[in-house]
């Protein structure tokens with residue numbers, strides 16, 4: 001199976017090239033030229049496997065220039081009970097009533113307590129193998145722009161992986177104190193972390209510019225290094241996310257929550273559009289899905305897009321209590337547009353050009369119709385998010401983080417406005433302890449302690465739930481990175497970080 005760019009169909013690469021390169025030369029994203037298609041029998045066979053078995057099957061169908069051993073090695077190294085707390089890295093909690101069946105797919109049992117671990121624990125294995133195949137064993141330099149969770153998950157995934165170096169940029173005021181502490185204390189000999197004065201979009205734009213800067217690239221090449229990306233634009237990030245939707249479906253069938261073949265709705269708290277896009281790929285491959293519900297916080301650019309067909313980033317940027325969704329340019333949407341236009345690279349390039357030059361674009365009526373057929377968009381603000389956290393805790397005995405609460409809130413809006421009670425799989429994307437301050441303030445009127453770790457302890461005391469071990473360990477960890485720079489200084493920070501001048 002080969003891949004081509006969303007902006008140039010003639011730019012065709014193998015799986016390992018797509019993963020090693022991260023992004024296409026002209027700025028487009030790599031998409032598979034065809035998709036595997038699974039029948040009910042295939043799904044039944046998958047139901048008989050464990051998570052790792054399902055991952056090997058699905059990823060093997062996409063990574064056609066990897067050997068079965070290479071895929072096995074990667075999967076077995078990534079999804080261990082040691083890293084994810086059990087042999088099922090993505091367990092499900094059910095909240096059910098006569099009107100609404102919610103299956104919360106908990107994607108945050110990995111080492112950094114957020115869903116990015118699902119992809120970033122395996123990406124370094126796929127990437128080093130890809131670089132070995134496609135680029136004669138050059139050293140891979142990973143640049144990451146993060147709104148919080150990606151950065152830490154990437155650092156954990158790549159730390160001390162031979163043949164790689166990683167540098168992470170985060171917006172100085174755009175991540176939670178816990179996220180900042182997680183990154184500032186990162187261990188490993190091949191890691192660097194820098195805060196930038198700007199928001200996430202500034203960080204992402206800065207990283208994209210460095211990626212496509214010919215002068216910087218040639219400096220790296222002279223040192224036998226090349227850039228690669230661990231951001232959710234990398235196909236190696238997206239692919240592992242397809243697995244958990246199939247796996248959740250299989251588990252629900254096994255547990256008698258679904259009949260084989262019965263449709264589900266998929267609800268995703270969305271930022272860069274990677275997680276929900278993985279579910280959309282699942283549907284194209286045979287996963288029975290009725291509707292994708294795209295949940296946003298006050299940065300509701302996607303809600304408006306799904307309702308009107310106009311994507312307009314020229315709007316106020318809100319810093320919310322669900323910071324991993326504080327995004328105005330959802331990069332992976334480009335892949336959806338490519339598929340909804342039947343692979344019209346010219347159209348997609350045109351819209352992306354308009355977006356970068358004017359800040360907005362409007363899709364054709366036919367694309368809007370398809371978008372509405374498959375997607376429903378909704379949003380809620382911080383007050384509504386907190387009210388949902390309180391309601392879930394008090395009435396359902398479920399402790400939810402802020403991002404997951406946005407998804408539940410929007411799902412309930414959807415169910416109320418449409419009357420559709422198809423069983424819903426809701427992506428639960430972070431441990432509540434990662435956002436302890438916001439979660440605690442949703443649950444109590446009392447004054448909060450001012451230290452982040454005291455809040456974590458208070459949340460545990462209040463709810464009788466345990467603090468995840470990786471977060472508990474941060475209290476004693478030594479701070480290693482405190483560097484802050486302007487967006488324009490990012491290229492220099494990268495070069496000096498690598499010792500390349």
Ligand SMILES: *Cc1c(COP(=O)(O)O)cnc(C)c1O
Nearest residue numbers: 149271272273274275324429430
């Ligand atoms: C990254 C992230 C999201 C958004 O996921 P996308 O794939 O970027 O849409 C939602 N919740 C949490 C906790 C995240 O870390």
